[in-house]
Amino acid sequence: MAETEPTEEETPEGLLGWCLVANVAREVVRGEGGLDIQHGTKHFRTGALLWLPPVRWDPGHGRWPAVGRHRGNSRRYVHMIVRADDLENFRVKGVYSEALVRGLNGWDHDPTAPRTLQNPWTRERAQSRADGCNHLSEPLFIEGRKYAHPRISVPNPPPAEIEIEGETLHLARYGTRGAHYSRTPPPAEWIPEIPEP
Template structure:
């Protein structure tokens, strides 16, 4: 569901009302608990640069910073008055949704180096409301890591619970095991159980 109200805490209310709606953006909150370190055994509250629950604005990605890593704009843990840009892991985010952009300071940070001072209220690479909502719906579904014949594919995920069969590049894969490390698929179909005849 899209949020059409002025954003909270993005500046003086009078400035936001004067600016009006400047565009739409995909947003998410930093997860309360994030996993780091070898094997994901280091449990932390939030991220190094963003507090747990912090609102992050996610512009459309014009470049690939790495699988399931996105540039994001938010208020830094140590300075809640200014927006900063960081690359974050998608798995550290939750509660994806669409919000309206009302702040020129936010537009400036979302635009980054492409910002045009002559057009301070123009998003250079805007989301359409529909595209942002589609991304939000997709990322709000529980997803699981995918392994095929023992090999990890970190850029591919499946729904939770995973389907018994999965088609990847025209090839049918079969669910072999589902556990704490995600869904394990095999190219080999499961053995057929023989039932004794009468």
């Protein structure tokens, strides 16, 4: 099978820069407890390709500026803030379109240099970020705490038991919002005794 991505030494003709991209997830979780499952977001369809410029300002925890074609008008690029949880399949793609450069530059776009990205990704940095985003891990919640543990995540699927700060925690439930652990072990499964004939 031929390699579709260019090597580091060669630069494709017409390439204006590299960018981190992702698709809108097939199922987007909303509502209290993550019980409302939607297809796509308000502004982007399921599977829509979103271009993610490097973050220069913090749009909020778990949020990312994105450029993509809007649900209502697929001809123009729009700039929106999206939730990182609504994205999947992170990877690196080349930028070849001046219209896309205009969208990625936003307010910093220079009309005298329409083919210049103002805040470009390097290919290595974008690939590193894509690898980090694609690593499957889940937030860890401990009973009695409202928010996820700030420094610890668990693999997907999560283990039945985990030890944190010398304390053994037991998996209580696992859902779209992460793994919830309890200090009390689960009840032992009762297996009825079958009398011998």
